[in-house]
Amino acid sequence: MHRAVQDFPAQALPAWRRAVLKVGSSLLAGFADQCGGGLDPRYAAGLARFIADARAQQREVVLVSSGAVAAGRSRIEAGGNGIVLRQALASLGQASLIAFWQGLSPVPVAQVLLTHDDLRNRRRYLNARASLRELLRLGALPVINENDTVAVDELKLGDNDNLAAAVASLVDADLLLIATDIGGLYSGHPQRDPNARPISQVAAVTPELLLAASGGAGALGTGGMRTKLEAAAKAATAGVATALFCGRDAQVVAALSEGRLHGTLVAARTDRLRARKQWLRHAPANGCLRIDAGAIAALHERGASLLPGGVVAVEGEFRRGDVVELRAVGEGSAVLARGLVQYNSVEVGRLKGRHSRDIEALIGFRYGESLVHRDDLVLLERADAAASPGPTQPFDDDASDARIGPSQELSQ
Ligand SMILES: Nc1ncnc2c1ncn2[C@@H]1O[C@H](COP(=O)(O)OP(=O)(O)O)[C@@H](O)[C@H]1O
Numbered sequence: 209m210h211r212a213v214q215d216f217p218a219q220a221l222p223a224w225r226r227a228v229l230k231v232g233s234s235l236l237a238g239f240a241d242q243c244g245g246g247l248d249p250r251y252a253a254g255l256a257r258f259i260a261d262a263r264a265q266q267r268e269v270v271l272v273s274s275g276a277v278a279a280g281r282s283r284i285e286a287g288g289n290g291i292v293l294r295q296a297l298a299s300l301g302q303a304s305l306i307a308f309w310q311g312l313s314p315v316p317v318a319q320v321l322l323t324h325d326d327l328r329n330r331r332r333y334l335n336a337r338a339s340l341r342e343l344l345r346l347g348a349l350p351v352i353n354e355n356d357t358v359a360v361d362e363l364k365l366g367d368n369d370n371l372a373a374a375v376a377s378l379v380d381a382d383l384l385l386i387a388t389d390i391g392g393l394y395s396g397h398p399q400r401d402p403n404a405r406p407i408s409q410v411a412a413v414t415p416e417l418l419l420a421a422s423g424g425a426g427a428l429g430t431g432g433m434r435t436k437l438e439a440a441a442k443a444a445t446a447g448v449a450t451a452l453f454c455g456r457d458a459q460v461v462a463a464l465s466e467g468r469l470h471g472t473l474v475a476a477r478t479d480r481l482r483a484r485k486q487w488l489r490h491a492p493a494n495g496c497l498r499i500d501a502g503a504i505a506a507l508h509e510r511g512a513s514l515l516p517g518g519v520v521a522v523e524g525e526f527r528r529g530d531v532v533e534l535r536a537v538g539e540g541s542a543v544l545a546r547g548l549v550q551y552n553s554v555e556v557g558r559l560k561g562r563h564s565r566d567i568e569a570l571i572g573f574r575y576g577e578s579l580v581h582r583d584d585l586v587l588l589e590r591a592d593a594a595a596s597p598g599p600t601q602p603f604d605d606d607a608s609d610a611r612i613g614p615s616q617e618l619s620q
């Protein structure tokens with residue numbers, strides 16, 4: 209049965225500025241005839257060109273790349289497919305995988321290994337996010353893989369499709385691109401079901417679709433189309449659209465740079481920011497920051513991040529990555545905003561009222577200039593604020609106006 213990318217007519221790729229591109233083993237490995245089973249650049253080169261084109265268009269790409277196990281297999285004689293063997297092979301192949309992408313990338317590549325546990329833990333999640341943002345700011349290409357050596361059972365995301373969806377949410381991407389060895393999603397297994405039809409657009413990932421995609425992976429991949437659809441469903445919930453396409457077809461890959469997709473587009477179910485802010489609105493808070501009038505105006509009028517200078521008092525005990533409420537000074541004042549705090553309560557206690565350039569001098573390190581970044585902050589309507597529970601601790605009268613920092617502290 210002939211399955212071709214022509215099954216998938218061109219459609220517009222949603223506008224994007226930051227994307228996560230996932231490249232599966234099926235595109236990188238398995239051409240034993242030419243590469244002794246190691247990594248083969250024949251398809252990866254086109255994808256690397258797409259990444260370079262994106263950079264030239266002032267866009268950012270984070271790469272999630274499989275292929276470590278396949279690369280490991282080419283370095284050592286080992287039969288079988290057991291989990292411990294795969295972990296060892298991933299370890300043997302990971303350095304080659306990074307070297308492989310570096311050989312194709314005009315900019316420095318950076319290795320990032322993650323597990324599910326890293327992304328479930330709010331502090332490690334924030335740390336990973338900050339590192340990835342910094343890598344992008346520096347102009348590097350982050351190349352992410354699952355940390356297979358330590359990832360088993362509940363630590364494991366299990367497949368890089370789901371890892372890519374988690375990363376898309378982690379880095380606030382507006383698009384998830386999944387390159388694989390088939391044109392897109394079919395209504396049945398494309399190699400086994402003669403009646404399988406191509407599906408160009410998916411408005412919602414239904415159980416029926418998941419069933420249609422459950423026919424298993426190709427010879428080299430792990431998840432098959434099912435994990436790609438599961439990943440797309442997760443991304444959709446986080447407000448990110450997913451494009452599934454054939455990374456083996458040079459024209460399909462080149463068309464992406466021009467905003468055309470030949471493949472399957474899974475729509476986002478909500479706006480990305482709305483999904484995040486919705487979560488923030490309802491997540492339980494562990495503390496409260498009392499902020500001054502300058503800070504309140506900056507948050508409302510300029511959509512600013514909260515810098516230390518605008519904080520007057522700290523209430524409750526919280527850790528980096530916890531949700532805190534922002535309130536004006538004064539008993540009975542309503543919750544104005546909620547957000548993820550970048551420093552713990554002791555650190556914020558030392559930083560309050562001070563200029564952000566002094567952060568390192570005051571606490572010995574620095575995660576960034578803001579206490580609550582504007583991307584991690586939701587301003588509440590009056591109705592939300594009224595519904596919020598009261599402060600976790602009584603108002604701290606020790607905070608004197610004399611310690612309030614300059615309002616120009618609240619930048620961005
Ligand atoms: N409904 C379906 N539509 C498309 N592909 C499917 C479907 N069901 C199963 N597949 C299989 O999924 C494979 C892609 O997944 P996989 O082998 O895991 O690749 P990767 O290494 O890119 O993750 C396809 O080559 C195809 O054989």
Ligand SMILES: N[C@@H](CCC(=O)OP(=O)(O)O)C(=O)O
Nearest residue numbers: 233274275276277367368430
């Ligand atoms: N972490 C493994 C990849 C696991 C995986 O999801 O593979 P794939 O289905 O090819 O994307 C590796 O690097 O080999």
